[in-house]
Amino acid sequence: MNEKDQTAASRITRGLIAVVIGIIIWSLPAPAGVKTEAMHLLGIFVATIIGLILTPLPMGAVVIIGVMLTGLTDTLKVGQILSGFANNTVWLIVAAFLLTRGFIKTGLGRRISYLFIRAFGRRTLGLAYAIAASDLVLSPATPSNTARAGGIIYPIVRGLTGTFGSEPGPTARKIGSYLMMMEYQAVIVTSAMFMTAQAASPLLVELAKKTANVTISWGTWALAGIIPGLLCLIITPYLLYKIYPPEIKETPQASALAHAELEKMGPMKKSEKILLAVFLMILALWVTSEWNKLDATVVALIGVGVMLLTGVISWEDVLAEKGAWDALIWFGGLVMMATGLNQLGFMKWVANSVAGSVAGLGWFSALIILVV
Structure with missing residues (x-):
């Protein structure tokens, strides 16, 4: 296998890792108070973040694919999908x-x-x-x-x-x-x-x-x-x-x-x-x-x-x-997903869960837990 083929295989592998993790999260049952669409969006969001880290494609391309999947799966409406680019x-x-x-x-x-x-x-x-x-x-x-x-x-x-x-x-x-x-x-x-x-x-x-x-x-x-x-x-x-x-x-x-x-x-x-x-x-x-x-x-x-x-x-x-313009694409897409997670109740659920786990702790201990 020549160097070009190795590079292509590596990119495919990295892309598949992001996709598999996204599918796993997509398939998880939604916690109480969280809409099913929130778990779907979380799966797309996490897959996008992993894609940004592993870079099977350039950052803008990874986010565009995430934005496309958000619309293709009807997780969010078109107006919501494009809202991040007007932020x-x-x-x-x-x-x-x-x-x-x-x-x-x-x-x-x-x-x-x-x-x-x-x-x-x-x-x-x-x-x-x-x-x-x-x-x-x-x-x-x-x-x-x-x-x-x-x-x-x-x-x-x-x-x-x-x-x-x-x-x-x-x-x-x-x-x-x-x-x-x-x-x-x-x-x-x-x-x-x-x-x-x-x-x-x-x-x-x-x-x-x-x-x-x-x-x-x-x-x-x-x-x-x-x-x-x-x-x-x-x-x-x-x-x-x-x-x-x-x-x-x-x-x-x-x-x-x-x-x-x-x-x-x-x-x-x-x-x-x-x-x-x-x-x-x-x-x-x-x-x-x-x-x-x-x-x-x-x-x-x-x-x-x-x-x-x-x-x-x-x-x-x-x-x-x-x-x-690259920042406009990846930044706008990530803002849209984060906003969608908040609107679908996921962020509120996370905040309540974290608040319960650190209640009664000193500020330094709470900070360590939040960082970890």
Whole structure:
């Protein structure tokens, strides 16, 4: 069997695992107070989640199949099936992806990173803090942490490591492995600090609203995440420097390289200035949403509208942002299924069952049980 056939067989096997588990759950009797359709939808939902984990197909394709099965089996009506794609949180993510496109297209993301490196990059530890600071500044408007870390910051870090002769392999420990590890740690922290710093976070917000009637605003999330996040970003570079030390400690070339790159980029272009103003406006409106009463999605769409009107991005850029439309499909489909489970009584049954099992326990014990 050649490699192509092995890959196809592996995909089929992974797909069958998801299907079998979904059928088993579909066939389970519904608990008291839960409709039969809820168990059917749960089977489709769990199969979809397993499909997203095992990836027999791309994420969007897996969710589309789940959406199709929901309609084909008459588990939900067509209006309910398509409701997730009209969800405001889904469109918040789409708009944020388009903001990311602006950062990449204009070069503002690179400029911000080079400014931090020029300021703090004379020592390896300073470089690590510059990487963390760059990720922090960009994270509120880049829901694709892959685009943020891989599309903006990684090429810069890769260029730096090459300057110091640190490549994958025997020379990695010179400086490259430390900086790459630092960016990995930084993107994990910043992704949790803001609701729009990774695509999965708004899904959690939507699930909390649908299942527990708990509303979490952008500002509330940021307020909860900013202190622990900043502490992690302050501690992690130094801690990693001690437990995974680079061989090169002094890096004056990094600051010089950043200065040279900024000289090459020249003064801020008009498009960069507009995008910076839009970014600051969006952040201000998100943070003050409790007072201005503007929905976070409306604010993000205002930003996209301004970028289109001023030519920061074009309609072709919007159409080319595959991540946005992929997120619309898989995010909308999952929101629809979660909403359906709530409407059919399954989430209420789960909440009551869990509440009964943790009643009388201390908060820490209850937390451990819920996490497990």
